[in-house]
Amino acid sequence: MYYETLSQNELAREFEEVKKQYEAFKSKGISLDMSRGKPGPEQLDISNDIFGAVTAEDIKSASGVDCRNYGGLDGIEELKPIFAEILGVDKSLVIVGGNSSLNMMFDTIAQAMTHGMGEKPWAAQGEIKFICPCPGYDRHFAICEHFGIKMINVACNENGPDMAHVEELVKDPTVKGMWCVPKYSNPQGIVYSDETVKRIAALKPAASDFRVFWDNAYAIHNLTEPDAKLLSIQKLCEENGNSNLVIQFTSTSKITFPGAGVAAQAAGPEDIVRLKKRMTVQTIGPDKLNQLRHARVFKTVDDVVAHMKKHAQILRPKFEIVLKNLEANLGGLGIAHWTKPNGGYFISLDLLPGFAKRTHALCKEAGLVMTGAGATYPYSKDPEDKNLRIAPSYPSVQELDMASKLLCISVKYAILEKLINQ
Amino acid sequence: MYYETLSQNELAREFEEVKKQYEAFKSKGISLDMSRGKPGPEQLDISNDIFGAVTAEDIKSASGVDCRNYGGLDGIEELKPIFAEILGVDKSLVIVGGNSSLNMMFDTIAQAMTHGMGEKPWAAQGEIKFICPCPGYDRHFAICEHFGIKMINVACNENGPDMAHVEELVKDPTVKGMWCVPKYSNPQGIVYSDETVKRIAALKPAASDFRVFWDNAYAIHNLTEPDAKLLSIQKLCEENGNSNLVIQFTSTSKITFPGAGVAAQAAGPEDIVRLKKRMTVQTIGPDKLNQLRHARVFKTVDDVVAHMKKHAQILRPKFEIVLKNLEANLGGLGIAHWTKPNGGYFISLDLLPGFAKRTHALCKEAGLVMTGAGATYPYSKDPEDKNLRIAPSYPSVQELDMASKLLCISVKYAILEKLINQ
Numbered sequence: 001m002y003y004e005t006l007s008q009n010e011l012a013r014e015f016e017e018v019k020k021q022y023e024a025f026k027s028k029g030i031s032l033d034m035s036r037g038k039p040g041p042e043q044l045d046i047s048n049d050i051f052g053a054v055t056a057e058d059i060k061s062a063s064g065v066d067c068r069n070y071g072g073l074d075g076i077e078e079l080k081p082i083f084a085e086i087l088g089v090d091k092s093l094v095i096v097g098g099n100s101s102l103n104m105m106f107d108t109i110a111q112a113m114t115h116g117m118g119e120k121p122w123a124a125q126g127e128i129k130f131i132c133p134c135p136g137y138d139r140h141f142a143i144c145e146h147f148g149i150k151m152i153n154v155a156c157n158e159n160g161p162d163m164a165h166v167e168e169l170v171k172d173p174t175v176k177g178m179w180c181v182p183k184y185s186n187p188q189g190i191v192y193s194d195e196t197v198k199r200i201a202a203l204k205p206a207a208s209d210f211r212v213f214w215d216n217a218y219a220i221h222n223l224t225e226p227d228a229k230l231l232s233i234q235k236l237c238e239e240n241g242n243s244n245l246v247i248q249f250t251s252t253s254k255i256t257f258p259g260a261g262v263a264a265q266a267a268g269p270e271d272i273v274r275l276k277k278r279m280t281v282q283t284i285g286p287d288k289l290n291q292l293r294h295a296r297v298f299k300t301v302d303d304v305v306a307h308m309k310k311h312a313q314i315l316r317p318k319f320e321i322v323l324k325n326l327e328a329n330l331g332g333l334g335i336a337h338w339t340k341p342n343g344g345y346f347i348s349l350d351l352l353p354g355f356a357k358r359t360h361a362l363c364k365e366a367g368l369v370m371t372g373a374g375a376t377y378p379y380s381k382d383p384e385d386k387n388l389r390i391a392p393s394y395p396s397v398q399e400l401d402m403a404s405k406l407l408c409i410s411v412k413y414a415i416l417e418k419l420i421n422q
Numbered sequence: 423m424y425y426e427t428l429s430q431n432e433l434a435r436e437f438e439e440v441k442k443q444y445e446a447f448k449s450k451g452i453s454l455d456m457s458r459g460k461p462g463p464e465q466l467d468i469s470n471d472i473f474g475a476v477t478a479e480d481i482k483s484a485s486g487v488d489c490r491n492y493g494g495l496d497g498i499e500e501l502k503p504i505f506a507e508i509l510g511v512d513k514s515l516v517i518v519g520g521n522s523s524l525n526m527m528f529d530t531i532a533q534a535m536t537h538g539m540g541e542k543p544w545a546a547q548g549e550i551k552f553i554c555p556c557p558g559y560d561r562h563f564a565i566c567e568h569f570g571i572k573m574i575n576v577a578c579n580e581n582g583p584d585m586a587h588v589e590e591l592v593k594d595p596t597v598k599g600m601w602c603v604p605k606y607s608n609p610q611g612i613v614y615s616d617e618t619v620k621r622i623a624a625l626k627p628a629a630s631d632f633r634v635f636w637d638n639a640y641a642i643h644n645l646t647e648p649d650a651k652l653l654s655i656q657k658l659c660e661e662n663g664n665s666n667l668v669i670q671f672t673s674t675s676k677i678t679f680p681g682a683g684v685a686a687q688a689a690g691p692e693d694i695v696r697l698k699k700r701m702t703v704q705t706i707g708p709d710k711l712n713q714l715r716h717a718r719v720f721k722t723v724d725d726v727v728a729h730m731k732k733h734a735q736i737l738r739p740k741f742e743i744v745l746k747n748l749e750a751n752l753g754g755l756g757i758a759h760w761t762k763p764n765g766g767y768f769i770s771l772d773l774l775p776g777f778a779k780r781t782h783a784l785c786k787e788a789g790l791v792m793t794g795a796g797a798t799y800p801y802s803k804d805p806e807d808k809n810l811r812i813a814p815s816y817p818s819v820q821e822l823d824m825a826s827k828l829l830c831i832s833v834k835y836a837i838l839e840k841l842i843n844q
Contacts, residue, residue, distance in 0.1 A: 048478035056470035068679040108703040258489040260711040281568040282528040289682040
C-alpha cells in the first residue's frame, strides 16, 4: 500500500488535502445516488414502442387467443422460443409470467418450503441451507432470510464461485440450493467460465431436492463487443443426468421497462410440471396483453439483441467515467481494487478490510447514496467489511463523474483518518 | 314433485318425449359452454379505452413517479381511494397489486402457512381448518386443498352462511379461516344480509390468527337497479375491536380485462404491515403502467360505477334468457330450484339429490359443457350431488337459449330415466 511508504507528517498532509477535497464536495450540497441497479430514463425511452404495440383492433396472440380475457397459464406461445433461446433450453421448459422474475424466484422457493421439490417440504426438514456465492445480490439473500434458510458464503472469483468449496458443501444433505447470477453477475459483473458451468451441471448433491437457482438477469446485457458466451446450463445438466438440477430465471426488466416487463423461468421436465401444478391453484394466468406488447416489438431474439445495443450505447459511457475516476484516483495505491465488467449493471469495489462501512458513511454525509455496506453478503454482513457495490446506470454521466470522484475521496479519507489516528 | 303424480305409463310417455327432445339436440352436433365465469367479447370491447390510456408522453403517476421504472410496492396512489371506497376501508389499508386477486389470496394464505398471522406459522400448528360456505368458489377450495387445510362445509342461504354454525365452529382454535364471497356470491348470486355481516364482524374466534377471506369479486357487479348494499365489514370489525379479522380482495378483472386488470387487497393495520413486509422480499413492485392505464380511465368510483352499467346491459339479457327457460321448462315441477341473482356471474341450480352428475354428463354428451358437478363444494364433493353452476356470461343470448333448454331437458331426462327404472 502506497500510504505505508509515507511518514506520519506526509500522511497528515495527505489527509489535510483529502479532507479539503471532501469538504469542498460536501459544501456543494449535492444529492447523488449510485445505489440502485435501475435503468435511467433515456434507457426507458428506447422501449417506448411498447406503448402502441397492442391496440383494440389487434388483441389476439399468434394462436388466436384474445389476450384481454382469462387463460393461458404459462404465457403466450410466441414469447416462449425467445426466452428459450435466451436461457438455452427447449421452449417446452419455459414459463412466461408476470412482470417480476424475483417474484418467480420467491414463489419457487415458497413452493419448495411448503410442498418440496420431489421430497418432503423443505420447511419440514429442519434446518436447511443455501450456498451463496458472494458478493452477490441482496434480494436473493433476503428470500433465504425470509424463509429461515441458513446461508453459507462461498467466494466468487473472476470465473464464478469457488467450485471446490461448492462440491464439498453439496455433500451435506441439508444443503438444498445455490444462488447463481452466471453472467455479468451482481455486483462483480463476472461471467461464469465454461469450467464453472460444467462443474455446476455435474454436481451430485447428497440432497435429491437440491436446486441451483440460476438467475440469468443479464443474459444479453453486454456493454462491449463481442458479448461473452455462457454455456447452456440446462443442456449440460441433461448430459449429466441432472435434468432437474437447475431452475433458471430472466426477465425483460432491463430490456424494456423495469416495472412493466415480462419475466420467465425455465426448469427441468419434472420441475416444470410441479411449478405449473402450483400455478393452476395460484393464478388464472399472467397479463397476456403485456406479453403480447413484447411479442409485437420483439419477433425474434435478434430483435432483442439489436435492442440491447442501444442500452449498451447509453450505459457504456456511464461505466467508463466511473472506471476512469477509480483508476485516476485509486489506481496504483494498493488500497482498493474493482471489477471492470463487460456487461450487467454493477461494478464491485473491494477496499482494504474494515473500510466499507466508514466509506459508505462518508459518502452519505456528503450527499452520495451508495448501496448499503454489507448488502452484497448474506445477512448484510460483509465478514471483512470491504465490499461496496457501484450502480452507475441511473445517474447522468456528469453526476457519475462527480459521484465517483467523491467516492474515491471518501475511500482515501476513511483510510487516512485511520492511519493518522493509529 | 310433479312426476310422482304420474303413473308408470305416463312416466314412460313423458320420458319418450324428453328423450326425443334430447336426441334432437344431440343430433345438431352443438358445442356450447356455460362453465366459465368469463366476460364475453362484447364486454371486453367496452374497456378498449385502456389501450390508449397511457402513452410515452404521459408515463408519470399523480405523485410524479415514472411508472415504467422500478418501485412503488403497494401500487400507485391514485388507485387507492377507488379500491378503498369499493371495499369500504381507509385507503391506508389498501394494497394495489398485479392482475390477479386470486394470486393475492394464494400468497396471503401461503404467507400464513410459512410465517403465520401473528402466531406460529399455520404449517407448524398441525391440522388446521377453514370454514367453507357452500356452494362456493372452486378456486378458494383448491387453495385450501393445495396447502392441506381441512375444509368444513357450512350451508349458505339467501342471507349468507349459516352464522349459528360459523359461530360454533370458530370456538375451535384449529379453525383458522373462512372464505366469503359476500356480494353476488359465486355461484348463488346472494348478498350477505346486514345481520350476517354484523355477526361475522363480531366473531370472537378461539384462534387469534383466524382470518376471514372476504373475496368481494363482484362488489359493484349488479345486473339490476338499484345495486344491493353490502355493509362495510372492516368498519364493523373495527367497532368490534376486530381490526385484523378480515382480509378483503377485489379486482377489475370483470370491470376491464380479466387477464389484464388490476387486483387489490385490504386488511387491518397489523396485517397490512405483515403483508407489505413479505412483499418487500417477494417483488420489486406491481406493473404500475397497467395501474396507470386504469387510473386514467377511472378517475373516481363513479366512473367505475358508470362503466358497470354497460356490463349490466350486456349481461342482463343473458341471465334473463336462462332464467326464462328454467322457469318455462322446470318451473312448478318440484324437481329443481335456482337462484335469481341481481348481480354477479352465476346462477346456482339445485336439483333433486343425486342428479347433478348425471345431468352434467347428459349435457356433455349432447355438446354442452357445464362447470363440473361437485366443483362448488370442497374437495369437489357435493354431498348431495345436487348443485350445478350456470355461467351465462360468455355465450351469446342465442347460444344461451339453446344451452339452457338443453340443460332443462337433461335435468328431466336424468330424473325420468331413474323413475322409469325403479
